[in-house]
Amino acid sequence: MSIAKIAALVVAGMLMSSCSAxxxxxxxxRVNLEVLSEGxxxxxxxxELGSPVSSDKDAQGFDIEIFQFTQGYSGLNRVARIWWHLGADLVTWGLWDQxxxxxxxxxxxxxxxxxxxxxEQQKVKSVRLQDIQGNVIPVKRKSEE
Known part of the structure; x- marks a missing residue:
C-alpha cells in the first residue's frame, strides 16, 4: 500500500471520528419564536415547543402554560461550525478535537x-421568555432581527 493511501486512510479516520464536528x-x-406572537x-x-411542562390558570381565569426548550442555532451556523472543526482537525492532525x-x-x-x-379563544395573549435562572429575555420577531 502506498504512503498516499495510508495517509488518506489516516485523515479519513480522523475526520470520521471527530467528536467536535x-x-x-x-x-x-432554532425554535421559531414567531409562534409566540399575540393571536x-x-x-x-x-x-413548535412541544408539550408544556406546566398548565394552570391565572387570577383572571386565563390558561397559562410553561414550556421549556433549548434555543439552538441556525442550520448555516451549524454547518459552518462542522466545517471549522473538520478543517481544524485536519490542520492539527486531530489535536483540535480536545x-x-x-x-x-x-x-x-x-x-x-x-x-x-x-x-378565551386559546390564542396567545401574552408571552414572557426567561432563561433558566429566571432572567427575562426580550422576544425578538423576524422583522426586528
Missing part, C-alpha cells in the same frame, strides 16, 4: 422557559 452537527436547531393559536405553540469538544459542550444552545397566557 459530530457534537456541532447534533446541536439543537397565535395554542396548537401552533404546542406544535479544544473543539470543550467548545461544543459549552455552546450547546440557550435553555429557556416560555410562560404563555392564552385568551
Amino acid at each position: 459530530i457534537m456541532a452537527a447534533n446541536q439543537p436547531g 397565535s393559536d395554542q396548537s401552533l405553540v404546542r406544535a 479544544v473543539g469538544s470543550a467548545i461544543e459542550s459549552r455552546y450547546s444552545g440557550t435553555k429557556m422557559n416560555a410562560v404563555v397566557t392564552y385568551d
Whole structure:
C-alpha cells in the first residue's frame, strides 16, 4: 500500500471520528419564536415547543402554560461550525478535537422557559421568555432581527 493511501486512510479516520464536528452537527436547531406572537393559536405553540411542562390558570381565569426548550442555532451556523472543526482537525492532525469538544459542550444552545397566557379563544395573549435562572429575555420577531 502506498504512503498516499495510508495517509488518506489516516485523515479519513480522523475526520470520521471527530467528536467536535459530530457534537456541532447534533446541536439543537432554532425554535421559531414567531409562534409566540399575540393571536397565535395554542396548537401552533404546542406544535413548535412541544408539550408544556406546566398548565394552570391565572387570577383572571386565563390558561397559562410553561414550556421549556433549548434555543439552538441556525442550520448555516451549524454547518459552518462542522466545517471549522473538520478543517481544524485536519490542520492539527486531530489535536483540535480536545479544544473543539470543550467548545461544543459549552455552546450547546440557550435553555429557556416560555410562560404563555392564552385568551378565551386559546390564542396567545401574552408571552414572557426567561432563561433558566429566571432572567427575562426580550422576544425578538423576524422583522426586528
